[in-house]
Amino acid sequence: MALPIVDLRSDTVTQPTPAMRAAMADAVVGDDGYHEDPTVAALEERFASMVGKEAAIFVPSGTMANQIAMRCLTSPGDLVLAGARQHIVLYELGASAANAAVQIHCLDDTDGVLDPSEITTVREGEAHVLPRVTALFLENSHMASGGRASTVAELGGVLAAADGLRIHLDGARLFNAQVATGLPAAELAAPAETVMACLSKGLCCPVGSLLAGPAELMERGRLHRKRLGGAMRQAGILAAAGLVALDEMVDRLAEDHRRAGLLRTAAAERWPDQAPSVLLPDTNMVVFAHPDAGRLLAHLAEGGVLGDTLAPGVVRLVTHHGVDDAGAERAAAAIASAP
Numbered sequence: 047m048a049l050p051i052v053d054l055r056s057d058t059v060t061q062p063t064p065a066m067r068a069a070m071a072d073a074v075v076g077d078d079g080y081h082e083d084p085t086v087a088a089l090e091e092r093f094a095s096m097v098g099k100e101a102a103i104f105v106p107s108g109t110m111a112n113q114i115a116m117r118c119l120t121s122p123g124d125l126v127l128a129g130a131r132q133h134i135v136l137y138e139l140g141a142s143a144a145n146a147a148v149q150i151h152c153l154d155d156t157d158g159v160l161d162p163s164e165i166t167t168v169r170e171g172e173a174h175v176l177p178r179v180t181a182l183f184l185e186n187s188h189m190a191s192g193g194r195a196s197t198v199a200e201l202g203g204v205l206a207a208a209d210g211l212r213i214h215l216d217g218a219r220l221f222n223a224q225v226a227t228g229l230p231a232a233e234l235a236a237p238a239e240t241v242m243a244c245l246s247k248g249l250c251c252p253v254g255s256l257l258a259g260p261a262e263l264m265e266r267g268r269l270h271r272k273r274l275g276g277a278m279r280q281a282g283i284l285a286a287a288g289l290v291a292l293d294e295m296v297d298r299l300a301e302d303h304r305r306a307g308l309l310r311t312a313a314a315e316r317w318p319d320q321a322p323s324v325l326l327p328d329t330n331m332v333v334f335a336h337p338d339a340g341r342l343l344a345h346l347a348e349g350g351v352l353g354d355t356l357a358p359g360v361v362r363l364v365t366h367h368g369v370d371d372a373g374a375e376r377a378a379a380a381i382a383s384a385p
């Protein structure tokens with residue numbers, strides 16, 4: 047019998063669990079356009095309290111959550127600071143320009159860390175006719191660096207340099223960061239005015255993300271959600287899965303991180319020159335450069351292991367609920383024999 051595919055392309059390939067499907071079937075729903083869906087309301091309240099904010103809104107995707115935050119925190123023509131490889135910069139197809147008419151100034155985010163002096167330099171430019179800097183968008187965990195999770199203490203210099211700016215945290219994988227750092231999501235999100243997290247990645251929901259922040263701002267966020275076409279009706283069917291995710295799927299992310307560690311070690315042994323960057327991060331991703339990424343991915347696929355590239359010559363392998371110990375070991379063995 048053929049061995050099952052080990053799909054390490056992304057944690058977005060996860061399937062809803064049986065408990066989620068049961069909760070979805072039984073969900074009490076109403077028209078959320080009239081604020082009459084109790085399951086959506088329960089999910090929004092639960093998330094807001096987990097991230098230490100007043101209110102939250104349930105949205106179809108992480109991209110929409112980031113875009114609503116951008117509209118809430120900025121005005122057209124503003125300069126927004128963000129790491130050069132963050133999702134909001136590279137993977138939202140220019141949405142911040144199209145939706146919020148802002149200009150993003152990209153900061154170096156090699157290894158997932160920002161340099162406070164770069165922030166200070168850009169802000170000093172305001173005195174020399176550069177556009178007004180109003181906001182800083184952060185990402186934790188930082189996907190492109192291989193899922194690096196940062197503590198608030200590590201961000202100290204960045205936050206000091208960003209004093210007075212409005213801050214949004216793209217926490218698509220905030221709960222991975224919580225598990226990796228041992229710090230509650232609320233503490234990781236504390237410096238940010240708004241924070242988003244995705245339910246549809248390592249937490250296994252079929253659809254959905256949440257954006258949280260001050261109540262008055264989230265009311266404005268609801269208007270932007272409607273303008274972007276993201277207002278939903280009996281969305282409690284989806285929110286029910288979200289409640290299961292927040293209850294049952296957060297702590298188990300540690301298993302994904304442990305399995306990513308196996309792959310990281312295998313990659314570091316196979317390509318010792320890559321070791322420092324491969325070994326750094328501590329969540330569910332392994333990201334490394336390879337001179338012939340296409341050939342490497344083809345070799346892995348021959349062994350039933352799927353990976354992907356983030357950029358030309360940059361390979362990404364992601365562990366998640368659908369990858370067990372046997373799958374991680376097969377992937378590690380395929381890496382060990384890779385070209």
Ligand SMILES: Cc1ncc(COP(=O)(O)O)c(C=O)c1O
Nearest residue numbers: 107108109110133189216218244
């Ligand atoms: C860091 C980060 N932010 C935002 C998103 C956007 O989420 P979605 O695919 O739900 O739009 C992703 C998706 O992969 C992501 O990795």
